[in-house]
Amino acid sequence: MNTPQHPHFYRMHNPMQHYAWGSTDQLNHLFGISNPDGQPQAEIWMGAHPNGCSQVNYQEQSIPLSELIAKAPSYFLGTRTMGHFGQLPFLFKVLSAAQALSIQVHPSMQQAKEGFAKEQQAGIDLTDPKRNYKDPNHKPELVYALTRYQAMNGFRPIETILTLFKQFSISALVPLVTQLSDNQNAKGLEQFFGQILSLSGQTRHQAIEELVSYSRKHTSDPLAALINELHELYPDDVGLFAPLILNVMTLEPGDAMFLYACTPHAYLKGTGLEVMASSDNVLRAGLTPKYIDVPELLSCTEFVSKEPQQLLMQPRQVGDGDVYPIPVNDFRFAIYQDCDVALSCDSAEIIFAIDSKVQLSHYEGESITLQRGQSAFIAAGTASYRILTAGRVARAYC
Numbered sequence: 001m002n003t004p005q006h007p008h009f010y011r012m013h014n015p016m017q018h019y020a021w022g023s024t025d026q027l028n029h030l031f032g033i034s035n036p037d038g039q040p041q042a043e044i045w046m047g048a049h050p051n052g053c054s055q056v057n058y059q060e061q062s063i064p065l066s067e068l069i070a071k072a073p074s075y076f077l078g079t080r081t082m083g084h085f086g087q088l089p090f091l092f093k094v095l096s097a098a099q100a101l102s103i104q105v106h107p108s109m110q111q112a113k114e115g116f117a118k119e120q121q122a123g124i125d126l127t128d129p130k131r132n133y134k135d136p137n138h139k140p141e142l143v144y145a146l147t148r149y150q151a152m153n154g155f156r157p158i159e160t161i162l163t164l165f166k167q168f169s170i171s172a173l174v175p176l177v178t179q180l181s182d183n184q185n186a187k188g189l190e191q192f193f194g195q196i197l198s199l200s201g202q203t204r205h206q207a208i209e210e211l212v213s214y215s216r217k218h219t220s221d222p223l224a225a226l227i228n229e230l231h232e233l234y235p236d237d238v239g240l241f242a243p244l245i246l247n248v249m250t251l252e253p254g255d256a257m258f259l260y261a262c263t264p265h266a267y268l269k270g271t272g273l274e275v276m277a278s279s280d281n282v283l284r285a286g287l288t289p290k291y292i293d294v295p296e297l298l299s300c301t302e303f304v305s306k307e308p309q310q311l312l313m314q315p316r317q318v319g320d321g322d323v324y325p326i327p328v329n330d331f332r333f334a335i336y337q338d339c340d341v342a343l344s345c346d347s348a349e350i351i352f353a354i355d356s357k358v359q360l361s362h363y364e365g366e367s368i369t370l371q372r373g374q375s376a377f378i379a380a381g382t383a384s385y386r387i388l389t390a391g392r393v394a395r396a397y398c
Contacts, residue, residue, distance in 0.1 A: 007366060015053070015054065023096040027373070031372050031373025033373055095267065101267045104283065106279070132283055138277055143273070144335070146272050146273065153247055154263050179192065204236075256313040257313060258327070276330075276331070332398055333394070333396055336393050336395065337391065337393075353393055358388070361388070
């Protein structure tokens with residue numbers, strides 16, 4: 001399958017996304033990436049996504065990865081991946097948050113297909129700020145923490161939600177809390193969540209005022225401190241109630257967490273690696289000035305409480321690697337550390353050097369060396385290759 005025109009390894013030059021919530025110094029600290037203008041460096045995108053496609057070197061030219069793949073799709077993606085997805089099915093990122101991202105829910109595959117078709121038929125432009133579905137795909141995600149990483153993910157047990165709202169003494173919400181107390185089930189939680197998101201007028205103003213008043217008086221409480229921090233960024237946002245409703249989780253470096261479809265979540269602070277299905281479908285639920293479609297959001301949300309341990313991922317050791325049990329087939333993820341290991345591949349792969357240089361080599365003699373913070377695209381037709389590193393290397397594949 002391999003020809004001289006199609007090497008095995010391709011050094012990637014990846015676009016940086018300068019979203020306002022990004023850190024200005026973490027990528028420099030971790031990977032030596034310069035930032036002379038002090039811009040927020042929020043995300044590095046590694047992949048072929050049309051909104052931020054990596055460049056690769058090919059025949060002494062720099063071309064988009066998508067263009068490279070199009071030259072020989074079966075060779076670069078692999079026949080299995082090409083047949084099932086028709087494109088590189090995942091996007092690999094470095095994400096570095098200095099402040100909270102919006103609370104989000106991603107639709108299931110079926111919901112995405114139906115929602116996208118409905119909005120297409122309605123003639124809603126893809127750039128319309130009220131458009132919910134940008135493509136007909138789901139967007140499951142994994143995040144692997146490189147620093148301490150704080151996030152919200154999944155609903156707390158209803159009993160805990162009730163306890164926290166009573167603790168924070170929000171008189172304006174007593175009718176809603178009482179109603180949830182009388183209906184401690186999925187329907188009751190859906191109604192409660194929808195009512196919180198739909199708060200308006202004097203009730204909204206009073207509820208937020210009472211929430212923040214309690215939080216300012218109890219700054220030694222980590223939950224109150226988080227609400228104070230979020231209030232500085234989003235002073236009149238119903239997302240301020242989310243820490244009382246969703247699990248607040250702190251990942252230590254090396255921990256990993258999965259973000260399931262139909263589950264509300266938000267990244268709050270920290271730097272990590274993120275792998276996701278190649279989709280841009282986001283239904284927002286707070287901590288944002290952007291459009292929130294409450295009915296559509298509720299229709300795409302599963303109102304099931306999840307313990308934090310259900311959301312953390314425990315890898316299994318396969319040879320010299322820690323392989324994570326991804327519950328979807330759009331991507332797989334593994335970490336290799338301090339190793340000299342031979343790997344086989346039948347799909348496109350992206351390798352990222354985390355904290356030390358990495359040498360990739362092929363038995364035909366081709367090799368490439370990555371410094372920390374650098375990545376390489378590996379063609380499916382490579383079939384097998386070797387990784388040599390004294391540090392950690394991340395592998396995204398499918």
